[in-house]
Amino acid sequence: MSNGTARTPFPVEYKRGRPKAHRADQVQLCAQALCLEEMTGRAVSEGALFYGEQRRRHVIAFDDGLRGLTEATAAAVHAMIATGRTPPPEYAAAKCGSCSLIAVCQPRRLAKPVEVAAWLVRQLGD
Ligand code: SF4
Structure with a gap:
């Protein structure tokens, strides 16, 4: 319910x-x-990330550096969408190890097309 005063998000x-x-x-x-x-x-100067394993809230300041990185990321995503092509997954333990999409993305499997080619050659014979 509103008390008549707007709050900063x-x-x-x-x-x-x-x-x-x-x-x-x-x-x-x-x-x-x-x-x-x-x-x-309204200006939004900070927010928070809450991590379940730690059960802790981390306050994040939206400074110029983070805003610039976010805007550059958004521009890169728009450019990627304009191409109509999704880039292939690239496995890296530091990012994929904590990614909630890893089960559907399967970056290690899709990053090995050479093995697929070899499998096809084996199945089809000479
Ligand atoms: S598992 Fe996640 S972080 Fe790794 S390539 Fe796929 S979407 Fe990206």
Whole structure:
């Protein structure tokens, strides 16, 4: 219920695991903040990531560096979508080990087309 005073949005993103070695979670949260700023016309200076394994909330400041990284990432995604092609998965333990999509992405399997080619040659014979 509204008490008549507008509040500054404070986005909170819940993650099952723990903080990662890269900044993808921060970029996701910052993207939410940019959307909230556009929707409400209010500056959103910070938000939080909550990690289930730690049961801790990490406050994230949306500084110029994170905003720039988020905008550059959004531009790169738009450019990728414009090509109409999804890039092939590239397995890296630091990112894939904590990715919730790994079961459907299967980056290790799809990153080995040479083995598939060899399997086909074996099946088809000479
Ligand atoms: S599992 Fe797939 S979607 Fe997830 S980080 Fe790895 S390559 Fe990306």
